Amino acid sequence: MSSRAADVIPAADRRSPDRPTPDLATSDLPAARTARRGAAAVLLDGVLKRFGTVTALEETRLRVEQGEFLTLLGPSGCGKTTLLNLMAGFLEADAGEILIGGEQVTATPPYERQIGIVFQNYALFPHMSVARNVGYGLRMRGVPKREIAARVEETLALVKLQGFADRSPRQLSGGQQQRVALARALVIRPRVLLLDEPFSALDKNLRGAMQVELKEIQRRLGVTTVFVTHDQGEALSLSDRIVVMSAGRIRQVGTPDEVYRHPQDRFVAGFIGDVNTLPARLETLSGVRATVALGDLRREVEAAALRDRPPGSPVDVFVRPDHLGVRPAGEGGTLPARVAALVYQGSHIDLHADLATGERVVVRVPGQGALATHAPGTAIGLAVPQGGLVAFPPE
Amino acid sequence: MTPAIRRRPFLPLFVVPAALVAIAITAGLAAILRFSLHAYVPGSLDVGGFTLDNFADLARPIVLRAMRDTVLICFETALATLILGYPVAYALVRTRSALLKSVILVTAVTPLFLGEVVRTYAWTVVLGNSGFINATLRQFGLIDRPIQFMFTEFGVVVALVHVTLPVMVIMLAAALAHIDRDYEKAAQSLGAGPVRAFLTVTLPLSMPGVVAGFTTAFAWTFSAFATPQVIGGGKVGVVSTLVYQLGLSSFNFPVAASLSLAGLGLALGTMWAVRRAARPLEAMGGH
Ligand SMILES: Nc1ncnc2c1ncn2[C@@H]1O[C@H](COP(=O)(O)OP(=O)(O)OP(=O)(O)O)[C@@H](O)[C@H]1O
Ligand SMILES: [Mg+2]
Numbered sequence: 134m135s136s137r138a139a140d141v142i143p144a145a146d147r148r149s150p151d152r153p154t155p156d157l158a159t160s161d162l163p164a165a166r167t168a169r170r171g172a173a174a175v176l177l178d179g180v181l182k183r184f185g186t187v188t189a190l191e192e193t194r195l196r197v198e199q200g201e202f203l204t205l206l207g208p209s210g211c212g213k214t215t216l217l218n219l220m221a222g223f224l225e226a227d228a229g230e231i232l233i234g235g236e237q238v239t240a241t242p243p244y245e246r247q248i249g250i251v252f253q254n255y256a257l258f259p260h261m262s263v264a265r266n267v268g269y270g271l272r273m274r275g276v277p278k279r280e281i282a283a284r285v286e287e288t289l290a291l292v293k294l295q296g297f298a299d300r301s302p303r304q305l306s307g308g309q310q311q312r313v314a315l316a317r318a319l320v321i322r323p324r325v326l327l328l329d330e331p332f333s334a335l336d337k338n339l340r341g342a343m344q345v346e347l348k349e350i351q352r353r354l355g356v357t358t359v360f361v362t363h364d365q366g367e368a369l370s371l372s373d374r375i376v377v378m379s380a381g382r383i384r385q386v387g388t389p390d391e392v393y394r395h396p397q398d399r400f401v402a403g404f405i406g407d408v409n410t411l412p413a414r415l416e417t418l419s420g421v422r423a424t425v426a427l428g429d430l431r432r433e434v435e436a437a438a439l440r441d442r443p444p445g446s447p448v449d450v451f452v453r454p455d456h457l458g459v460r461p462a463g464e465g466g467t468l469p470a471r472v473a474a475l476v477y478q479g480s481h482i483d484l485h486a487d488l489a490t491g492e493r494v495v496v497r498v499p500g501q502g503a504l505a506t507h508a509p510g511t512a513i514g515l516a517v518p519q520g521g522l523v524a525f526p527p528e
Numbered sequence: 529m530t531p532a533i534r535r536r537p538f539l540p541l542f543v544v545p546a547a548l549v550a551i552a553i554t555a556g557l558a559a560i561l562r563f564s565l566h567a568y569v570p571g572s573l574d575v576g577g578f579t580l581d582n583f584a585d586l587a588r589p590i591v592l593r594a595m596r597d598t599v600l601i602c603f604e605t606a607l608a609t610l611i612l613g614y615p616v617a618y619a620l621v622r623t624r625s626a627l628l629k630s631v632i633l634v635t636a637v638t639p640l641f642l643g644e645v646v647r648t649y650a651w652t653v654v655l656g657n658s659g660f661i662n663a664t665l666r667q668f669g670l671i672d673r674p675i676q677f678m679f680t681e682f683g684v685v686v687a688l689v690h691v692t693l694p695v696m697v698i699m700l701a702a703a704l705a706h707i708d709r710d711y712e713k714a715a716q717s718l719g720a721g722p723v724r725a726f727l728t729v730t731l732p733l734s735m736p737g738v739v740a741g742f743t744t745a746f747a748w749t750f751s752a753f754a755t756p757q758v759i760g761g762g763k764v765g766v767v768s769t770l771v772y773q774l775g776l777s778s779f780n781f782p783v784a785a786s787l788s789l790a791g792l793g794l795a796l797g798t799m800w801a802v803r804r805a806a807r808p809l810e811a812m813g814g815h
Contacts, residue, residue: 243716250717256710260732260812270718
């Protein structure tokens with residue numbers, strides 16, 4: 134069941150109990166020492182931010198658990214960076230409180246928050262070597278020279294950049310610069326690591342590799358991470374929990390599976406993954422389930438979003454392209470449709486079909502067989518699964 | 529016409545005026561060179577035979593003192609302009625307030641369009657013995673005799689700073705505008721307060737602009753004539769005013785010509801030395 138999971142699932146509980154204890158020197162993370170027992174890594178309580186007349190972030194409550202990987206996901210302009218800047222202290226909230234590790238930081242300047250940030254363009258200091266970049270935060274904290282050298286080396290090893298210490302950032306590839314930025318943020322043992330679309334400048338292959346690596350490092354160090362992206366695939370594959378945002382509001386907080394399979398509203402359903410919208414009619418409502426009529430078909434859906442709708446009112450059913458099936462025309466339990474186009478996608482075919490009612494749907498058909506058997510114009514029966522459907526009132 | 533030029537039909541439009549200017553300057557320099565290598569005939573604008581004596585003449589104490597003072601005044605002016613101009617440029621680039629931006633532009637940059645002479649005469653009104661500063665100080669009973677600003681090196685430097693400030697602000701602002709604000713944010717997130725973030729990141733990254741601004745102010749001041757002439761009033765001898773005295777008061781064109789050439793050499797030499805000394809600074813900010 135989907136839920137405003139923000140306050141419900143402590144990250145630690147979802148981890149396998151045999152998770153290796155963090156190695157490296159991170160077991161003495163200051164966060165672990167100073168955080169009050171049970172305190173959230175970050176807590177935004179009624180935080181609100183306006184720019185002039187634009188409300189970039191409406192009153193928001195969000196709890197980030199110790200050690201979790203939380204992703205802020207949403208379209209451009211929805212307030213992700215604003216939220217991140219509020220946590221980092223680069224923006225002042227117009228209302229509400231921010232706590233880090235249980236400590237009130239609402240009025241604390243960024244340089245006293247002990248937060249690590251990886252910027253989209255890396256922001257590596259061009260006039261410093263890799264080692265001096267990574268050691269910068271330690272120098273600012275007055276850490277003794279010898280310890281700086283040791284920790285810089287250790288952290289460069291962590292991001293697999295041994296031997297690059299004396300290079301200039303300009304002499305590094307995009308991926309390597311990314312690692313330096315990560316090392317520079319991690320070496321100060323931040324209470325929270327913030328990343329704002331860190332991979333958007335990398336090409337697709339490199340992005341995939343860096344995602345895996347970031348996740349690995351994050352798991353190893355157990356550092357609380359807040360990650361910003363507008364790429365839903367990235368969010369689904371990396372996160373412990375996803376915060377879906379739109380227009381300055383949090384629409385849903387949940388595990389990737391929760392937001393993918395149990396979206397709470399139309400926006401989330403449409404934003405995460407590809408989806409078809411089928412017009413239907415509400416038949417009955419009983420407890421947590423509702424029955425809807427899709428043409429001649431009856432299907433069960435979650436009732437939460439339809440609770441105050443009278444029977445007979447129109448609803449939209451959301452179904453993923455890979456959950457639909459193609460059957461011969463006229464087969465029982467299918468919706469009549471006609472093939473409109475076939476789009477070759479390598480491992481699968483996207484079959485576009487027009488329903489008898491006029492709606493266009495996309496069906497993901499594995500393999501290449503459909504190319505030969507379902508030429509455009511072919512009449513088909515569209516198989517709609519029994520489970521896994523969600524429905525919302527029309528807009 | 530070469531193919532390269534044929535492919536860019538607008539190129540002659542740019543090249544021809546530039547070539548004309550270059551020819552005019554070369555001709556001027558050649559004339560000066562010719563004067564400097566010929567003997568002075570008192571009472572005549574014509575010159576005598578070939579000689580190197582004009583350059584030997586420059587070893588006089590008054591000339592050497594003018595050269596030393598010129599370099600000193602240029603240094604002081606460039607340094608003071610830099611120190612005053614940096615915060616102004618920084619505010620201009622970083623402020624979010626459109627009002628502050630326009631105020632800075634109007635007060636610091638538009639004087640550029642007033643020209644050296646107008647600005648210099650404005651300063652005589654401010655610096656004179658019964659000028660704005662002295663009148664104000666006297667009004668408040670802080671002094672009973674006027675402080676001498678006119679005809680002092682200090683007065684000359686003050687006016688020259690005002691003359692060079694707009695160029696300095698423009699050059700520094702251009703350099704600062706190129707520095708991504710994320711650098712400062714990154715520094716702050718790593719524990720550097722605003723001052724330390726500035727000193728360790730922004731300032732070093734702006735060094736190319738600092739060096740460029742300093743050398744430009746230096747060269748600008750070296751060639752300044754109206755300001756040292758009017759504010760210095762003959763009491764502050766710099767190369768440009770000395771050339772003027774020799775050339776147009778004594779009509780000793782040959783020595784004036786040799787002094788201009790020596791001044792040119794001095795200016796190029798000191799600027800080369802400044803740039804060389806600043807090379808490590810500049811390298812700091814290479815993007
Ligand atoms: N400094 C600012 N001044 C005025 N408006 C701002 C400012 N910063 C952000 N906004 C506005 O606040 C809203 C949220 O912006 P924000 O940068 O947080 O979006 P985002 O989710 O990070 O978008 P993107 O994915 O494009 O980075 C936008 O409407 C934006 O125009
Ligand atoms: Mg953003």
